[in-house]
Amino acid sequence: MNCEMCGTAAANELVRAIVEGTELNLCQKCSRFGRVIARPSPARIPEKMSPPRTEPELLIIPNYARVIRQKREQMGLSQKEFAQKIAEKESFIHQMETGSAEPGIELARKLEQFLKEKLITQADDGGIRLSKPKKEELTLGDFVKVRKR
Numbered sequence: 001m002n003c004e005m006c007g008t009a010a011a012n013e014l015v016r017a018i019v020e021g022t023e024l025n026l027c028q029k030c031s032r033f034g035r036v037i038a039r040p041s042p043a044r045i046p047e048k049m050s051p052p053r054t055e056p057e058l059l060i061i062p063n064y065a066r067v068i069r070q071k072r073e074q075m076g077l078s079q080k081e082f083a084q085k086i087a088e089k090e091s092f093i094h095q096m097e098t099g100s101a102e103p104g105i106e107l108a109r110k111l112e113q114f115l116k117e118k119l120i121t122q123a124d125d126g127g128i129r130l131s132k133p134k135k136e137e138l139t140l141g142d143f144v145k146v147r148k149r
Contacts, residue, residue, distance in 0.1 A: 003027040057123040058105050064119050065099035071115040072097075086114055 002009050003026050005019070010027040017026045019034030026034065061067065072082045072093075079097070083090040088107070095101035103111060108119045 001025060003030055005030040005033070058120050059123050060102055060105075060108055061119055061121055064102070064108075065097050067117055067119065068093075068111060068115065069097040071117050075115075086110055 001014055003014065004024040005026050006029070008027055008029075013028055014025045015028070015031050016037045017024055017031045017034035018037060019026070023037070024034070072079070075082075077085070079093045080090050083093045092101060096103055103119075105120065111117075112119050
């Protein structure tokens with residue numbers, strides 16, 4: 001095992017110490033920078049870190065805009081009424097229905113419950129999301145007209 005501060009290999013000489021509020025396994029030299037707690041037990045020092053668990057990536061379905069609009073119209077609601085019922089802004093509802101804004105996972109779950117329609121899927125490509133080609137975004141400079149004096 002290596003010292004977590006200087007990196008020297010000192011497997012049998014490591015001590016557990018608190019340095020600036022963090023518990024570290026340190027060699028005898030580096031232990032002077034902190035407060036020594038005790039010698040670490042072999043069970044507390046993991047030999048190898050287990051790989052982090054990856055949860056399946058959740059994605060919004062590609063045709064979410066059409067589905068939201070059709071279901072809202074089937075319910076006989078205007079965008080304003082629909083926005084009030086789900087506690088969102090009317091302008092955001094309009095952006096979602098035109099496809100210019102994608103709802104987040106939390107909002108998509110709320111929409112699924114209200115519309116009783118599936119909007120969230122799991123990524124089937126091994127967790128790699130293929131990004132959609134980005135639309136050319138407008139900047140402030142696109143709207144400003146520079147006047148020459």
